[in-house]
Amino acid sequence: MRLHEIERGDGIFNKMLIGFISLVSRMRLPDAARVAFYHKDFFATPMGVWTQAAMRGPSAWSVSERELMAALVAKWNSCAFCVGAHGAVAAKEIQRSAVDAALVDFRAAPISESLKATLAFLEILTLRPMELTAEDARVVLHAGVSSEALRDAIAVCALFSIVTRYADALDFAIPTADEFDRAASMLLKRGYAS
Amino acid sequence: MITTTPPDHRALAEALRRRVLDGPGETDRAVRQAAAQRATGGPAMDAPYDDLARQIGESAAGVTDEQVASVLRATGSERAAFEVIVAAALGAGLLRWRQGIKALGEVADAPA
Numbered sequence: 001m002r003l004h005e006i007e008r009g010d011g012i013f014n015k016m017l018i019g020f021i022s023l024v025s026r027m028r029l030p031d032a033a034r035v036a037f038y039h040k041d042f043f044a045t046p047m048g049v050w051t052q053a054a055m056r057g058p059s060a061w062s063v064s065e066r067e068l069m070a071a072l073v074a075k076w077n078s079c080a081f082c083v084g085a086h087g088a089v090a091a092k093e094i095q096r097s098a099v100d101a102a103l104v105d106f107r108a109a110p111i112s113e114s115l116k117a118t119l120a121f122l123e124i125l126t127l128r129p130m131e132l133t134a135e136d137a138r139v140v141l142h143a144g145v146s147s148e149a150l151r152d153a154i155a156v157c158a159l160f161s162i163v164t165r166y167a168d169a170l171d172f173a174i175p176t177a178d179e180f181d182r183a184a185s186m187l188l189k190r191g192y193a194s
Numbered sequence: 195m196i197t198t199t200p201p202d203h204r205a206l207a208e209a210l211r212r213r214v215l216d217g218p219g220e221t222d223r224a225v226r227q228a229a230a231q232r233a234t235g236g237p238a239m240d241a242p243y244d245d246l247a248r249q250i251g252e253s254a255a256g257v258t259d260e261q262v263a264s265v266l267r268a269t270g271s272e273r274a275a276f277e278v279i280v281a282a283a284l285g286a287g288l289l290r291w292r293q294g295i296k297a298l299g300e301v302a303d304a305p306a
Contacts, residue, residue, distance in 0.1 A: 002259060002263075003262070003266070003272045003275060003276055004272070005272040005273070006276065010273070038276065039273055039276055039277070042213065042214065042217070042219055042277065042280075043213075043214060043276075043277075043280050045213075046206075046209050046210040046213045046214070047210055049206060049209070050203070050206035050207065050209070050210055053201035053202075053203070053206055054203065054206075057200065057201040058200050058201070059201075077253075077255065078253065078255040079254070079255060121294075125293060125294050126290065129289055129290050129293040129294075130293065132293050132294065132296075133297055133300075134297050134298075134300035134301045136297055137297040137298045137300070137301045141301060147298060147301075147302060150298055151203060151295065151298060152201070152203070154203075154290075154291060154294030154298065155201070155203040155206075155207075155291070157290055157294060158207065158287045158288065158290045158291035158294065159287065160287075161283075161286055161287040161290045162283045162284055162286070162287030163283075164254065165233075165250050165251075165254040165282070165283035165286055165287070166250075166254075166279055166283045167254075168254035168255045168257060169246070169249075169250050169254045169257045169262065169279045169282075169283065170262075170279065171257075171259075171262075
């Protein structure tokens, strides 16, 4: 963590809260959660509201499919923290082997054709946003994805294009596989709104 | 926790943009707005902000300790440095939101 105030917590309440959660969960509170407590009114609150809506709100996509999209956006952005964190949440509902296969090559993974078409769109949006065309969107719609569902997927991509960038700029510590798994359970239970 | 209201992504994105780029903070709004633009290939900023904002936009995995430390020295507080980092990340994310919605909208608007 490159900004130590985020790691420690700003203010006595947040310092105690971070310590308490770490004590009760018997693991170091992941840096993503520490950011959610930091300078909250400026960023964490409006970011948390949108993220909660996109990742847990009503959608044609299941929670695990949206988490897999987040993990893939993280992969394309080379963000190890977010690949681990959101791959672990996706693996709570999708088989771990399918999540791992999608992270290697989503086109060959045992996931739906509509999700593959959407991920192909999100790959361009993540890596070459200025090259995205209406034809790319048309291909997704022809694969049976509704406009609303594609809009939801675009929101996931936009959000994790933000998260991966501050995670890497701040140099989030990488938890162990067991810690990712336990944090994933918390994220499924508590959601993203801070 | 599952919410029941259909998400209005456009409104939620705009609320986030307004708060981070137009709202009060320890840094000038102009600095945050410039960082958001720089992260999408916009005009160069003054040093040391330029290097960090550009790097966050292009590949945040390549950000270095020194890039963050330089901005921290320039801003004088971690809270201000955080604002610059978040603003740059937000600029890159909102570009993708706009581009994705634009592509989708062009299909919806296209004649059958």
